[in-house]
Amino acid sequence: MVNLLPFMGHQGSPGQQGMSQIGLGMAIAASMVVLSMFQQFFFNHFGGYLERCLRKLVSSMDPYVQIRFSEDSTDSGGPKNYEAYAAIETYLSSKCSAQAPRLKANSVRDINAPVLCVDDGEGVSDEFDGVTVWWHLGKEKDQGDVYRGSRNNRYYALTFQKRNRKVVVGEYLRHVMEEGKAVSASNRQLKLYSNSSSEHGAYWDYIMDFDHPANFETLAMEKEKKEDIIDDLIRYLLYGPPGTGKSTMIAAMANLLSYDVYDLELTAVRSNAALKRLLNRTPCNSMLVIEDVDCSSKITNQREKNDKDDGKTVKNILEKVTLSGLLNCVDGLFSANEGGRLMVFTTNHKEALDSALLRRGRMDKHVEMTYCGFEAFRTLAKNYLGIEHHALFGKIEALLNESSITPADVAESLIARRGKGEDCGEECLKKLIEALEKKGARENGRM
Ligand SMILES: Nc1ncnc2c1ncn2[C@@H]1O[C@H](COP(=O)(O)OP(=O)(O)OP(=O)(O)O)[C@@H](O)[C@H]1O
Ligand SMILES: [Mg+2]
DSSP: OOOOOGSSSSOOHHHHHHHHHHHHHHHHHHHHHHHHHHHHHHIIIHHHHHHHHHHHHHHHOOEEEEEEOOSSOOOOOTHHHHHHHHHHHHHHHHHHEEEEEEEOEOOOOOSSSSSEEETTEEEEEEETTEEEEEEEEEEEOOOOOTTTTEEEEEEEEEEEEEGHHHHIIIHHHHHHHHHHHHHHHHHHHHHHHHEEEEEEEEEEEEEEEOOHHHHHHEEEEEEHHHHHHTOOOOOEEEEOOOSHHHHHHHHHHHHTTTEEEEOGGGOOOOOOHHHHHHHHHOOEEEEETHHHHHHHHHHHHHHHHHHHHHTHHHHHHHHHHHHHHHHHHHHHHHHSSSSSEEEEEEOOOOGOOOOHSSSBBTEEEEEEOSOHHHHHHHHHHHHHOOSSSSSTTTHHHHHHHHHHOOOOHHHHHHHHTTHHHHHHHGHHHHHHHHHHHHHHHHHHOOO
Protein backbone atom coordinates (compact mmCIF):
# COMPACT_ATOMS: atom_id res chain seq x y z
CA MET A 1 0.00 0.00 0.00
CA VAL A 2 1.17 3.60 -0.58
CA ASN A 3 2.07 5.34 2.65
CA LEU A 4 0.12 8.64 2.76
CA LEU A 5 1.45 9.97 6.08
CA PRO A 6 4.49 11.94 4.82
CA PHE A 7 2.11 14.12 2.78
CA MET A 8 -0.11 15.04 5.74
CA GLY A 9 1.63 18.25 6.85
CA HIS A 10 0.51 17.98 10.52
CA GLN A 11 2.00 15.12 12.55
CA GLY A 12 0.25 14.48 15.89
CA SER A 13 0.90 11.91 18.66
CA PRO A 14 1.12 8.19 17.73
CA GLY A 15 -2.40 7.66 19.09
CA GLN A 16 -3.79 10.61 17.14
CA GLN A 17 -1.86 9.47 14.07
CA GLY A 18 -3.51 6.03 14.29
CA MET A 19 -6.95 7.62 14.55
CA SER A 20 -6.37 9.99 11.64
CA GLN A 21 -5.03 7.10 9.48
CA ILE A 22 -8.22 5.13 10.09
CA GLY A 23 -10.35 8.21 9.35
CA LEU A 24 -8.50 8.90 6.13
CA GLY A 25 -8.76 5.27 5.01
CA MET A 26 -12.51 5.31 5.61
CA ALA A 27 -12.86 8.59 3.73
CA ILE A 28 -10.97 7.19 0.72
CA ALA A 29 -12.99 3.97 0.72
CA ALA A 30 -16.23 5.94 0.94
CA SER A 31 -15.23 8.26 -1.87
CA MET A 32 -14.29 5.28 -4.07
CA VAL A 33 -17.70 3.70 -3.48
CA VAL A 34 -19.42 6.99 -4.33
CA LEU A 35 -17.25 7.40 -7.41
CA SER A 36 -17.99 3.92 -8.70
CA MET A 37 -21.73 4.41 -8.04
CA PHE A 38 -21.55 7.68 -9.93
CA GLN A 39 -19.69 6.04 -12.83
CA GLN A 40 -22.26 3.27 -12.97
CA PHE A 41 -25.15 5.72 -12.86
CA PHE A 42 -23.56 7.98 -15.45
CA PHE A 43 -22.77 5.22 -17.93
CA ASN A 44 -26.12 3.51 -17.43
CA HIS A 45 -27.94 6.71 -18.25
CA PHE A 46 -25.64 8.55 -20.59
CA GLY A 47 -23.13 5.93 -21.84
CA GLY A 48 -25.25 4.80 -24.80
CA TYR A 49 -26.06 8.37 -25.68
CA LEU A 50 -22.41 9.40 -25.52
CA GLU A 51 -21.37 6.45 -27.69
CA ARG A 52 -23.99 7.34 -30.29
CA CYS A 53 -22.84 10.95 -30.32
CA LEU A 54 -19.24 9.85 -30.72
CA ARG A 55 -20.11 7.50 -33.59
CA LYS A 56 -22.10 10.27 -35.31
CA LEU A 57 -19.20 12.64 -34.95
CA VAL A 58 -16.68 10.15 -36.34
CA SER A 59 -18.86 9.09 -39.25
CA SER A 60 -19.66 12.70 -40.18
CA MET A 61 -15.94 13.32 -40.44
CA ASP A 62 -15.34 10.08 -42.39
CA PRO A 63 -17.06 10.19 -45.77
CA TYR A 64 -16.33 6.50 -46.49
CA VAL A 65 -18.27 3.31 -45.83
CA GLN A 66 -16.73 -0.12 -45.51
CA ILE A 67 -18.33 -3.54 -45.97
CA ARG A 68 -16.57 -6.78 -45.07
CA PHE A 69 -17.09 -10.12 -46.79
CA SER A 70 -15.61 -12.93 -44.71
CA GLU A 71 -14.52 -16.29 -46.09
CA ASP A 72 -15.66 -17.97 -42.88
CA SER A 73 -18.66 -20.15 -43.67
CA THR A 74 -19.18 -21.28 -40.08
CA ASP A 75 -20.36 -18.04 -38.53
CA SER A 76 -23.85 -16.61 -38.64
CA GLY A 77 -23.83 -16.02 -42.40
CA GLY A 78 -23.29 -19.73 -42.98
CA PRO A 79 -22.21 -21.10 -46.36
CA LYS A 80 -23.56 -18.02 -48.14
CA ASN A 81 -20.60 -16.10 -46.68
CA TYR A 82 -18.11 -18.23 -48.48
CA GLU A 83 -20.14 -18.11 -51.67
CA ALA A 84 -19.99 -14.30 -51.72
CA TYR A 85 -16.30 -14.31 -50.78
CA ALA A 86 -15.46 -16.75 -53.61
CA ALA A 87 -17.47 -14.75 -56.15
CA ILE A 88 -15.63 -11.56 -55.16
CA GLU A 89 -12.27 -13.31 -55.43
CA THR A 90 -13.04 -14.51 -58.92
CA TYR A 91 -14.46 -11.15 -59.99
CA LEU A 92 -11.39 -9.32 -58.76
CA SER A 93 -9.02 -11.68 -60.54
CA SER A 94 -9.69 -9.86 -63.81
CA LYS A 95 -9.01 -6.46 -62.17
CA CYS A 96 -6.02 -7.28 -60.05
CA SER A 97 -3.60 -8.66 -62.63
CA ALA A 98 -3.03 -5.13 -63.95
CA GLN A 99 -3.00 -3.33 -60.59
CA ALA A 100 -1.87 -5.31 -57.54
CA PRO A 101 1.91 -5.63 -57.08
CA ARG A 102 1.57 -9.02 -55.33
CA LEU A 103 -0.75 -11.70 -56.68
CA LYS A 104 -1.45 -15.34 -55.88
CA ALA A 105 -2.75 -18.09 -58.14
CA ASN A 106 -5.71 -20.20 -57.05
CA SER A 107 -6.16 -23.84 -58.05
CA VAL A 108 -8.24 -23.96 -61.18
CA ARG A 109 -9.51 -26.46 -63.65
CA ASP A 110 -7.73 -25.05 -66.67
CA ILE A 111 -4.02 -24.67 -66.03
CA ASN A 112 -3.75 -22.36 -69.03
CA ALA A 113 -6.14 -19.90 -67.45
CA PRO A 114 -5.30 -19.71 -63.72
CA VAL A 115 -7.43 -17.46 -61.53
CA LEU A 116 -5.15 -14.80 -60.05
CA CYS A 117 -6.16 -12.88 -56.99
CA VAL A 118 -4.66 -10.21 -54.77
CA ASP A 119 -2.30 -11.40 -52.08
CA ASP A 120 -2.95 -10.84 -48.36
CA GLY A 121 -2.82 -7.17 -47.42
CA GLU A 122 -3.04 -5.99 -51.04
CA GLY A 123 -5.81 -3.95 -52.62
CA VAL A 124 -7.25 -2.94 -55.99
CA SER A 125 -9.64 -0.27 -57.13
CA ASP A 126 -12.61 -0.71 -59.43
CA GLU A 127 -14.89 1.61 -61.41
CA PHE A 128 -18.61 1.13 -61.91
CA ASP A 129 -20.98 3.63 -63.47
CA GLY A 130 -18.54 6.47 -62.75
CA VAL A 131 -18.16 5.39 -59.11
CA THR A 132 -14.77 4.33 -57.73
CA VAL A 133 -14.53 1.66 -55.04
CA TRP A 134 -11.55 0.05 -53.32
CA TRP A 135 -11.11 -3.60 -52.41
CA HIS A 136 -8.63 -4.85 -49.86
CA LEU A 137 -7.82 -8.42 -48.79
CA GLY A 138 -7.36 -8.65 -45.01
CA LYS A 139 -6.82 -11.37 -42.49
CA GLU A 140 -8.22 -11.69 -38.97
CA LYS A 141 -7.63 -14.23 -36.25
CA ASP A 142 -10.62 -16.38 -35.49
CA GLN A 143 -10.75 -18.25 -32.19
CA GLY A 144 -12.57 -21.17 -33.78
CA ASP A 145 -13.99 -23.96 -31.68
CA VAL A 146 -12.96 -27.42 -30.58
CA TYR A 147 -13.95 -28.90 -33.89
CA ARG A 148 -11.88 -26.77 -36.21
CA GLY A 149 -9.39 -25.01 -33.96
CA SER A 150 -8.34 -21.40 -34.42
CA ARG A 151 -7.22 -20.15 -37.80
CA ASN A 152 -6.82 -17.03 -39.86
CA ASN A 153 -9.91 -15.95 -41.72
CA ARG A 154 -9.56 -13.82 -44.77
CA TYR A 155 -12.02 -11.13 -45.71
CA TYR A 156 -12.49 -8.68 -48.55
CA ALA A 157 -13.18 -5.14 -47.39
CA LEU A 158 -15.04 -2.94 -49.85
CA THR A 159 -14.60 0.82 -49.25
CA PHE A 160 -16.53 3.54 -51.05
CA GLN A 161 -17.75 7.07 -50.54
CA LYS A 162 -20.88 7.44 -48.52
CA ARG A 163 -22.69 9.37 -51.23
CA ASN A 164 -22.35 6.30 -53.54
CA ARG A 165 -23.88 3.91 -51.06
CA LYS A 166 -27.04 3.26 -53.09
CA VAL A 167 -25.23 2.38 -56.32
CA VAL A 168 -22.56 0.29 -54.61
CA VAL A 169 -24.80 -1.70 -52.27
CA GLY A 170 -27.37 -2.25 -54.99
CA GLU A 171 -26.18 -2.49 -58.58
CA TYR A 172 -22.44 -2.77 -58.08
CA LEU A 173 -22.55 -5.68 -55.63
CA ARG A 174 -25.10 -7.50 -57.78
CA HIS A 175 -22.80 -7.02 -60.76
CA VAL A 176 -19.78 -8.37 -58.78
CA MET A 177 -21.66 -11.47 -57.60
CA GLU A 178 -23.10 -12.29 -61.01
CA GLU A 179 -19.81 -11.86 -62.85
CA GLY A 180 -17.86 -13.73 -60.18
CA LYS A 181 -20.23 -16.67 -60.14
CA ALA A 182 -20.30 -16.93 -63.93
CA VAL A 183 -16.51 -17.07 -64.15
CA SER A 184 -16.03 -19.45 -61.25
CA ALA A 185 -18.65 -21.83 -62.60
CA SER A 186 -16.68 -22.25 -65.79
CA ASN A 187 -13.13 -22.30 -64.46
CA ARG A 188 -13.16 -23.52 -60.88
CA GLN A 189 -11.18 -26.60 -59.93
CA LEU A 190 -13.66 -29.03 -58.38
CA LYS A 191 -12.71 -30.79 -55.19
CA LEU A 192 -13.58 -34.10 -53.58
CA TYR A 193 -14.21 -34.27 -49.81
CA SER A 194 -14.94 -37.22 -47.58
CA ASN A 195 -15.99 -37.41 -43.95
CA SER A 196 -13.71 -38.40 -41.06
CA SER A 197 -14.15 -38.29 -37.36
CA SER A 198 -11.98 -37.63 -34.36
CA GLU A 199 -12.69 -37.45 -30.65
CA HIS A 200 -13.90 -33.88 -31.28
CA GLY A 201 -16.53 -34.91 -33.80
CA ALA A 202 -17.08 -35.32 -37.50
CA TYR A 203 -15.55 -33.16 -40.18
CA TRP A 204 -15.00 -33.02 -43.94
CA ASP A 205 -11.54 -33.94 -45.22
CA TYR A 206 -10.26 -32.67 -48.55
CA ILE A 207 -9.29 -35.80 -50.51
CA MET A 208 -8.13 -34.51 -53.89
CA ASP A 209 -9.03 -32.34 -56.83
CA PHE A 210 -12.01 -33.80 -58.62
CA ASP A 211 -10.90 -34.39 -62.21
CA HIS A 212 -13.43 -36.80 -63.63
CA PRO A 213 -13.95 -36.35 -67.37
CA ALA A 214 -17.60 -37.48 -67.34
CA ASN A 215 -20.20 -35.19 -68.83
CA PHE A 216 -23.76 -35.58 -69.99
CA GLU A 217 -22.72 -35.78 -73.61
CA THR A 218 -20.56 -38.85 -73.06
CA LEU A 219 -22.91 -40.42 -70.52
CA ALA A 220 -24.49 -43.42 -72.20
CA MET A 221 -28.22 -43.12 -71.58
CA GLU A 222 -31.43 -42.20 -73.43
CA LYS A 223 -31.51 -38.54 -74.47
CA GLU A 224 -34.94 -37.86 -72.95
CA LYS A 225 -33.93 -39.25 -69.58
CA LYS A 226 -30.75 -37.16 -69.59
CA GLU A 227 -32.63 -33.96 -70.41
CA ASP A 228 -35.10 -34.64 -67.65
CA ILE A 229 -32.26 -34.96 -65.14
CA ILE A 230 -30.43 -31.86 -66.33
CA ASP A 231 -33.61 -29.77 -66.10
CA ASP A 232 -34.25 -30.56 -62.50
CA LEU A 233 -31.20 -31.35 -60.44
CA ILE A 234 -32.11 -31.50 -56.75
CA ARG A 235 -32.35 -34.78 -54.84
CA TYR A 236 -31.77 -38.03 -56.53
CA LEU A 237 -31.79 -41.69 -55.94
CA LEU A 238 -29.75 -43.44 -58.64
CA TYR A 239 -30.34 -47.14 -58.71
CA GLY A 240 -29.27 -49.97 -60.93
CA PRO A 241 -26.85 -52.90 -61.17
CA PRO A 242 -23.08 -52.40 -60.80
CA GLY A 243 -21.44 -50.89 -63.88
CA THR A 244 -24.49 -49.07 -65.21
CA GLY A 245 -22.99 -45.62 -64.63
CA LYS A 246 -24.23 -44.35 -61.26
CA SER A 247 -20.85 -42.98 -60.20
CA THR A 248 -20.25 -41.71 -63.73
CA MET A 249 -23.57 -39.86 -63.58
CA ILE A 250 -22.54 -38.25 -60.28
CA ALA A 251 -19.33 -36.99 -61.89
CA ALA A 252 -21.28 -35.68 -64.90
CA MET A 253 -23.66 -33.81 -62.56
CA ALA A 254 -20.78 -32.28 -60.57
CA ASN A 255 -19.08 -31.18 -63.78
CA LEU A 256 -22.27 -29.77 -65.24
CA LEU A 257 -22.94 -27.64 -62.17
CA SER A 258 -19.30 -27.04 -61.16
CA TYR A 259 -20.09 -28.36 -57.68
CA ASP A 260 -17.56 -29.86 -55.26
CA VAL A 261 -18.36 -33.43 -54.26
CA TYR A 262 -18.88 -34.34 -50.58
CA ASP A 263 -18.77 -38.11 -50.36
CA LEU A 264 -20.51 -39.12 -47.15
CA GLU A 265 -19.44 -42.47 -45.70
CA LEU A 266 -22.27 -43.07 -43.25
CA THR A 267 -20.52 -45.90 -41.44
CA ALA A 268 -17.80 -43.47 -40.36
CA VAL A 269 -20.28 -41.10 -38.69
CA ARG A 270 -20.62 -41.78 -34.99
CA SER A 271 -23.90 -40.15 -34.11
CA ASN A 272 -26.88 -38.30 -35.47
CA ALA A 273 -25.46 -35.14 -33.90
CA ALA A 274 -22.17 -35.61 -35.75
CA LEU A 275 -24.11 -36.16 -38.95
CA LYS A 276 -26.08 -32.99 -38.44
CA ARG A 277 -22.89 -31.05 -37.87
CA LEU A 278 -21.36 -32.46 -41.06
CA LEU A 279 -24.38 -31.66 -43.16
CA ASN A 280 -24.56 -28.16 -41.78
CA ARG A 281 -21.01 -27.68 -42.91
CA THR A 282 -21.70 -28.71 -46.46
CA PRO A 283 -21.43 -25.41 -48.30
CA CYS A 284 -23.61 -24.12 -51.09
CA ASN A 285 -22.74 -25.21 -54.60
CA SER A 286 -21.86 -28.65 -53.41
CA MET A 287 -23.06 -32.12 -54.03
CA LEU A 288 -23.62 -34.51 -51.14
CA VAL A 289 -23.22 -38.12 -52.23
CA ILE A 290 -24.12 -41.22 -50.27
CA GLU A 291 -23.10 -44.26 -52.31
CA ASP A 292 -24.59 -47.69 -51.64
CA VAL A 293 -27.09 -46.35 -49.16
CA ASP A 294 -28.62 -49.82 -48.77
CA CYS A 295 -25.32 -51.10 -47.34
CA SER A 296 -25.03 -48.09 -45.04
CA SER A 297 -28.42 -48.68 -43.52
CA LYS A 298 -27.76 -52.41 -43.15
CA ILE A 299 -24.54 -51.67 -41.32
CA THR A 300 -26.38 -49.26 -39.08
CA ASN A 301 -28.85 -51.96 -38.12
CA GLN A 302 -26.04 -54.44 -37.68
CA ARG A 303 -24.17 -52.06 -35.42
CA GLU A 304 -27.21 -51.54 -33.28
CA LYS A 305 -27.57 -55.28 -32.92
CA ASN A 306 -23.90 -55.74 -32.03
CA ASP A 307 -24.13 -53.03 -29.44
CA LYS A 308 -27.12 -54.73 -27.87
CA ASP A 309 -25.23 -58.02 -27.85
CA ASP A 310 -22.32 -56.30 -26.17
CA GLY A 311 -24.70 -55.14 -23.47
CA LYS A 312 -24.02 -51.48 -24.11
CA THR A 313 -26.43 -48.89 -22.79
CA VAL A 314 -29.55 -47.84 -24.62
CA LYS A 315 -28.07 -44.33 -24.88
CA ASN A 316 -25.19 -45.65 -26.93
CA ILE A 317 -27.51 -47.40 -29.32
CA LEU A 318 -29.61 -44.32 -29.78
CA GLU A 319 -26.56 -42.21 -30.45
CA LYS A 320 -25.59 -44.14 -33.59
CA VAL A 321 -26.58 -42.71 -36.93
CA THR A 322 -30.00 -43.93 -37.87
CA LEU A 323 -31.81 -43.67 -41.13
CA SER A 324 -34.41 -41.43 -39.55
CA GLY A 325 -31.58 -39.25 -38.22
CA LEU A 326 -30.24 -38.99 -41.73
CA LEU A 327 -33.63 -38.18 -43.19
CA ASN A 328 -34.31 -35.50 -40.58
CA CYS A 329 -30.97 -33.86 -41.33
CA VAL A 330 -31.53 -34.02 -45.04
CA ASP A 331 -35.03 -32.57 -44.80
CA GLY A 332 -33.80 -29.75 -42.56
CA LEU A 333 -30.79 -28.98 -44.69
CA PHE A 334 -32.67 -28.83 -47.92
CA SER A 335 -35.67 -26.91 -46.71
CA ALA A 336 -33.40 -24.25 -45.22
CA ASN A 337 -31.19 -23.87 -48.29
CA GLU A 338 -33.09 -23.80 -51.53
CA GLY A 339 -30.85 -24.34 -54.51
CA GLY A 340 -27.09 -24.46 -54.55
CA ARG A 341 -27.11 -27.98 -53.20
CA LEU A 342 -27.61 -31.33 -54.72
CA MET A 343 -27.92 -34.61 -52.95
CA VAL A 344 -27.55 -38.01 -54.55
CA PHE A 345 -27.98 -41.46 -53.07
CA THR A 346 -27.00 -44.57 -55.01
CA THR A 347 -27.96 -48.18 -54.54
CA ASN A 348 -27.72 -51.46 -56.38
CA HIS A 349 -30.78 -52.73 -54.51
CA LYS A 350 -33.63 -50.28 -54.46
CA GLU A 351 -35.93 -52.98 -53.12
CA ALA A 352 -33.77 -53.25 -49.98
CA LEU A 353 -34.16 -49.59 -49.08
CA ASP A 354 -36.23 -48.41 -46.18
CA SER A 355 -39.62 -47.17 -47.34
CA ALA A 356 -39.01 -43.89 -45.48
CA LEU A 357 -36.24 -43.10 -47.93
CA LEU A 358 -38.36 -43.95 -50.93
CA ARG A 359 -41.36 -41.96 -49.78
CA ARG A 360 -42.57 -39.36 -52.25
CA GLY A 361 -41.10 -35.94 -51.67
CA ARG A 362 -38.00 -37.27 -49.98
CA MET A 363 -36.02 -37.96 -53.13
CA ASP A 364 -37.32 -35.81 -55.94
CA LYS A 365 -36.35 -38.30 -58.58
CA HIS A 366 -35.66 -41.99 -58.78
CA VAL A 367 -33.42 -42.62 -61.77
CA GLU A 368 -32.93 -46.13 -62.94
CA MET A 369 -29.53 -46.81 -64.48
CA THR A 370 -30.10 -49.72 -66.77
CA TYR A 371 -28.26 -52.29 -68.83
CA CYS A 372 -26.93 -50.96 -72.08
CA GLY A 373 -29.63 -50.17 -74.63
CA PHE A 374 -28.95 -49.27 -78.25
CA GLU A 375 -28.95 -45.51 -77.69
CA ALA A 376 -26.46 -45.87 -74.83
CA PHE A 377 -24.32 -48.12 -77.01
CA ARG A 378 -24.21 -45.45 -79.72
CA THR A 379 -22.87 -42.93 -77.20
CA LEU A 380 -20.18 -45.39 -76.13
CA ALA A 381 -19.23 -46.19 -79.74
CA LYS A 382 -18.87 -42.48 -80.37
CA ASN A 383 -16.89 -41.96 -77.13
CA TYR A 384 -14.47 -44.79 -77.61
CA LEU A 385 -14.30 -45.40 -81.36
CA GLY A 386 -15.50 -42.12 -82.81
CA ILE A 387 -18.04 -44.12 -84.87
CA GLU A 388 -21.58 -42.79 -85.31
CA HIS A 389 -22.93 -45.14 -88.00
CA HIS A 390 -21.90 -48.61 -89.08
CA ALA A 391 -23.44 -51.53 -90.93
CA LEU A 392 -23.01 -53.73 -87.84
CA PHE A 393 -25.11 -51.42 -85.65
CA GLY A 394 -28.33 -53.20 -86.72
CA LYS A 395 -27.08 -56.55 -85.49
CA ILE A 396 -25.78 -55.05 -82.25
CA GLU A 397 -29.15 -53.41 -81.63
CA ALA A 398 -30.91 -56.75 -81.96
CA LEU A 399 -28.44 -58.47 -79.63
CA LEU A 400 -28.64 -55.69 -77.02
CA ASN A 401 -32.42 -56.16 -76.94
CA GLU A 402 -31.92 -59.78 -75.99
CA SER A 403 -29.13 -59.61 -73.43
CA SER A 404 -28.33 -57.63 -70.32
CA ILE A 405 -24.85 -56.20 -70.62
CA THR A 406 -23.76 -53.19 -68.58
CA PRO A 407 -22.36 -50.04 -70.20
CA ALA A 408 -19.20 -50.75 -68.19
CA ASP A 409 -18.81 -54.13 -69.96
CA VAL A 410 -19.47 -52.59 -73.36
CA ALA A 411 -16.98 -49.82 -72.62
CA GLU A 412 -14.43 -52.36 -71.52
CA SER A 413 -14.59 -54.30 -74.77
CA LEU A 414 -14.33 -51.07 -76.75
CA ILE A 415 -11.39 -49.79 -74.72
CA ALA A 416 -9.58 -53.13 -75.11
CA ARG A 417 -9.52 -52.64 -78.85
CA ARG A 418 -8.49 -49.03 -78.75
CA GLY A 419 -4.93 -48.16 -79.64
CA LYS A 420 -4.73 -50.88 -82.25
CA GLY A 421 -4.74 -48.36 -85.07
CA GLU A 422 -7.25 -46.13 -86.80
CA ASP A 423 -9.21 -48.93 -88.40
CA CYS A 424 -9.89 -51.07 -85.38
CA GLY A 425 -13.55 -49.88 -85.24
CA GLU A 426 -15.06 -52.75 -87.17
CA GLU A 427 -12.91 -55.28 -85.36
CA CYS A 428 -14.11 -53.86 -82.03
CA LEU A 429 -17.74 -54.08 -83.07
CA LYS A 430 -17.28 -57.68 -84.13
CA LYS A 431 -15.68 -58.49 -80.79
CA LEU A 432 -18.58 -56.85 -79.04
CA ILE A 433 -21.02 -58.92 -81.10
CA GLU A 434 -19.13 -62.03 -80.08
CA ALA A 435 -19.31 -61.05 -76.42
CA LEU A 436 -23.02 -60.28 -76.73
CA GLU A 437 -23.76 -63.60 -78.39
CA LYS A 438 -21.89 -65.46 -75.68
CA LYS A 439 -23.73 -63.54 -72.99
CA GLY A 440 -27.07 -64.12 -74.70
CA ALA A 441 -26.38 -67.85 -74.92
CA ARG A 442 -25.44 -68.00 -71.25
CA GLU A 443 -28.56 -66.10 -70.20
CA ASN A 444 -30.82 -68.32 -72.34
CA GLY A 445 -29.06 -71.41 -70.98
CA ARG A 446 -29.79 -70.30 -67.44
CA MET A 447 -33.49 -69.75 -68.14
N1 LIG B 1 -23.91 -44.93 -68.54
C1 LIG B 1 -22.57 -44.87 -68.75
N2 LIG B 1 -22.07 -43.95 -69.61
C2 LIG B 1 -20.75 -43.86 -69.84
N3 LIG B 1 -19.86 -44.68 -69.26
C3 LIG B 1 -20.29 -45.63 -68.43
C4 LIG B 1 -21.68 -45.75 -68.13
N4 LIG B 1 -21.84 -46.77 -67.27
C5 LIG B 1 -20.63 -47.26 -67.03
N5 LIG B 1 -19.69 -46.59 -67.72
C6 LIG B 1 -18.24 -46.87 -67.72
O1 LIG B 1 -18.05 -47.94 -66.81
C7 LIG B 1 -17.25 -47.58 -65.68
C8 LIG B 1 -17.91 -48.05 -64.40
O2 LIG B 1 -19.17 -47.40 -64.22
P1 LIG B 1 -19.64 -46.73 -62.84
O3 LIG B 1 -18.56 -46.79 -61.84
O4 LIG B 1 -20.24 -45.40 -63.12
O5 LIG B 1 -20.78 -47.76 -62.43
P2 LIG B 1 -21.67 -47.81 -61.11
O6 LIG B 1 -23.09 -47.93 -61.55
O7 LIG B 1 -21.33 -46.69 -60.23
O8 LIG B 1 -21.20 -49.18 -60.47
P3 LIG B 1 -21.23 -49.62 -58.92
O9 LIG B 1 -22.67 -49.95 -58.59
O10 LIG B 1 -20.38 -50.85 -58.92
O11 LIG B 1 -20.68 -48.51 -58.12
C9 LIG B 1 -17.14 -46.08 -65.75
O12 LIG B 1 -15.88 -45.63 -65.37
C10 LIG B 1 -17.41 -45.74 -67.22
O13 LIG B 1 -16.21 -45.78 -67.94
MG1 LIG C 1 -20.40 -46.59 -58.33
